[in-house]
Amino acid sequence: MRVFVFFGVTLLFVLAFADxxxxxxxxxxxxxxxxxxxxxxxxxxxxxxxxxKTGEHHDKMHHxxxxxxxxxxxxxxxxxxxxxxxxxxxxxxxxxxxxVFSPVSISTAFAFLSLGAKAQTHKxxxxxxxxxxxxxxxxxxxxxFHHLLHLLNDVDRELKLSGGNALFISKEHKILQTFLDExxxxxxxxxxxxxxxxxxxxxxxxxxxxxxxxxxxxxEMLDSIDQDAIFVLxxxxxxxxxxxxxxxxxxxxxGDFHVNExxxxxxxxxSRTGITGMYNVAFNDDATVVSIPYKGGANALxxxxxxxxxxxxxxxxxxxxxxxxxxxxxxRLVDLxxxxxxxxxxxxxxxxxxxxxxVDVFSNTADLxxxxxxxxxxxxxxxHKAAISVNEKGTEAAAxxxxxxxxxxxxxxxxxxxxxxxxxYDHKSKSxxxxxxxxxxxxxxxxxxxxxxxxxxxxxxxxxxxxxDCRVTCQRGGIPH
Numbered sequence: 001m002r003v004f005v006f007f008g009v010t011l012l013f014v015l016a017f018a019d020x021x022x023x024x025x026x027x028x029x030x031x032x033x034x035x036x037x038x039x040x041x042x043x044x045x046x047x048x049x050x051x052x053k054t055g056e057h058h059d060k061m062h063h064x065x066x067x068x069x070x071x072x073x074x075x076x077x078x079x080x081x082x083x084x085x086x087x088x089x090x091x092x093x094x095x096x097x098x099x100v101f102s103p104v105s106i107s108t109a110f111a112f113l114s115l116g117a118k119a120q121t122h123k124x125x126x127x128x129x130x131x132x133x134x135x136x137x138x139x140x141x142x143x144x145f146h147h148l149l150h151l152l153n154d155v156d157r158e159l160k161l162s163g164g165n166a167l168f169i170s171k172e173h174k175i176l177q178t179f180l181d182e183x184x185x186x187x188x189x190x191x192x193x194x195x196x197x198x199x200x201x202x203x204x205x206x207x208x209x210x211x212x213x214x215x216x217x218x219x220e221m222l223d224s225i226d227q228d229a230i231f232v233l234x235x236x237x238x239x240x241x242x243x244x245x246x247x248x249x250x251x252x253x254x255g256d257f258h259v260n261e262x263x264x265x266x267x268x269x270x271s272r273t274g275i276t277g278m279y280n281v282a283f284n285d286d287a288t289v290v291s292i293p294y295k296g297g298a299n300a301l302x303x304x305x306x307x308x309x310x311x312x313x314x315x316x317x318x319x320x321x322x323x324x325x326x327x328x329x330x331x332r333l334v335d336l337x338x339x340x341x342x343x344x345x346x347x348x349x350x351x352x353x354x355x356x357x358x359v360d361v362f363s364n365t366a367d368l369x370x371x372x373x374x375x376x377x378x379x380x381x382x383x384h385k386a387a388i389s390v391n392e393k394g395t396e397a398a399a400x401x402x403x404x405x406x407x408x409x410x411x412x413x414x415x416x417x418x419x420x421x422x423x424x425y426d427h428k429s430k431s432x433x434x435x436x437x438x439x440x441x442x443x444x445x446x447x448x449x450x451x452x453x454x455x456x457x458x459x460x461x462x463x464x465x466x467x468x469d470c471r472v473t474c475q476r477g478g479i480p481h
Contacts, residue, residue, distance in 0.1 A: 072151060074136060075144030076430035077319070079107050081130040083432045084318045089352055091314045091437060099437040100345045100386045102237050104148070105163070109235035111145050112165055112187045113361070113379075114138075116179045116371030121360045128358035142186045149188050151429040152237065159241035159296030161426065161433075164213060165189040168206055168232040170196050175231065179371045196229045206232060214238050217387055230377050239424065239433055241294035247272055247338075257339060257441040258418045267441035269417075273335040277411060282328040287313050288414055289325045290336065297428050302338065303421040310419055314437075317421070333411040339441035344387030350379065388422075388436055416441075 083103030152163035183189040210221040257267040280291040366378035
């Protein structure tokens with residue numbers, strides 16, 4: 001069987017930029033959340049009632065998945081627009097890098113944060129996430145994410161998909177109880193008391209939480225932490241699925257992946273040919289597009305830009321373009337060659353989102369008074385880490401044989417041997433879960449402990465570089481075959 005593993009984590013670090021003890025004297029102490037009483041070293045929420053509500057919700061939900069008015073479907077178009085806008089900005093900022101991120105993880109984290117944002121800070125967050133409040137109310141936005149989190153944790157699916165939120169709150173600062181209540185009811189957030197003055201213990205606590213909820217994929221999420229942090233907000237998403245029609249590992253062969261005109265690296269190519277290679281395919285002027293389904297109601301869209309068209313495809317990559325490609329798709333036999341790969345990456349969201357209009361929340365003009373009671377805090381750091389592994393595990397599917405039958409007419413050959421774009425779409429929630437651009441298919445990383453490749457720096461032009469340190473420039477022009 002072939003298994004895809006995806007996981008993304010978004011972290012927001014909130015710090016005080018003024019005297020955060022101002023106004024927290026004895027007279028107004030009761031206006032704030034008392035951490036000692038209400039959240040301990042572990043999750044302070046009582047999930048018993050919430051679990052029963054969640055189960056009740058699932059009972060209703062199973063009968064209405066096809067209802068277009070589902071809350072998560074209302075936010076889907078806006079989440080898609082944000083995903084495409086973010087992809088174009090990241091690709092523009094880092095033209096020489098493999099790109100991998102989970103747009104739904106990032107949008108969920110900032111929608112969560114918007115609960116406590118006020119004034120211009122709040123407006124910028126909503127607009128940066130591509131929401132238009134003249135078309136969709138803020139209540140519907142939060143209801144949409146609430147429902148999306150339910151669907152991400154639906155256990156009755158053939159694929160494994162989970163997501164959630166957590167707040168790690170400083171023992172020395174006060175968080176409004178109203179914010180904590182909304183965090184729990186709307187975003188299912190867990191809350192933990194954290195001693196940020198003891199940076200090593202705080203780092204260990206957060207890293208352990210992330211490692212557990214990403215099934216061991218990120219053991220060292222944080223390498224440092226600020227002792228002045230008020231809280232750290234975490235959103236995580238984990239996805240693991242099997243191909244609906246698996247490849248046969250006996251047909252996986254080593255081949256050349258053309259990074260650019262001057263650089264060729266070796267990669268392992270999975271293949272399905274002859275009558276086994278039946279896929280929804282579109283041959284367009286700018287790209288060849290192949291849709292490969294997973295078990296459980298999700299699919300992968302592999303986009304191979306035509307020679308010299310990568311930049312054009314990047315710049316025009318949006319919802320309308322996807323619709324055009326899908327309309328031109330037909331189920332047909334093809335000889336498909338797809339590289340196995342395992343990559344991971346880190347995005348500095350502060351740097352990227354600032355360019356997309358989200359400015360105030362990272363500056364001293366930030367107003368997060370709905371969280372702390374005072375407009376004295378800002379996001380000091382916003383990090384997103386994601387990893388994708390496409391590889392083979394377990395036994396071969398019984399339906400796949402070692403005998404290849406050649407049809408009367410040779411099918412077209414689709415060889416993903418140059419930079420391509422890759423997306424994961426969940427049909428049930430209508431959500432774009434992951435987005436990736438693969439420039440170098442030789443990057444293979446241990447699935448249990450992926451190595452982060454930071455989105456910075458110029459890559460070398462060596463074709464014999466180590467597998468986990470192969471930084472070569474992505475080709476925007478033509479590549480020889």
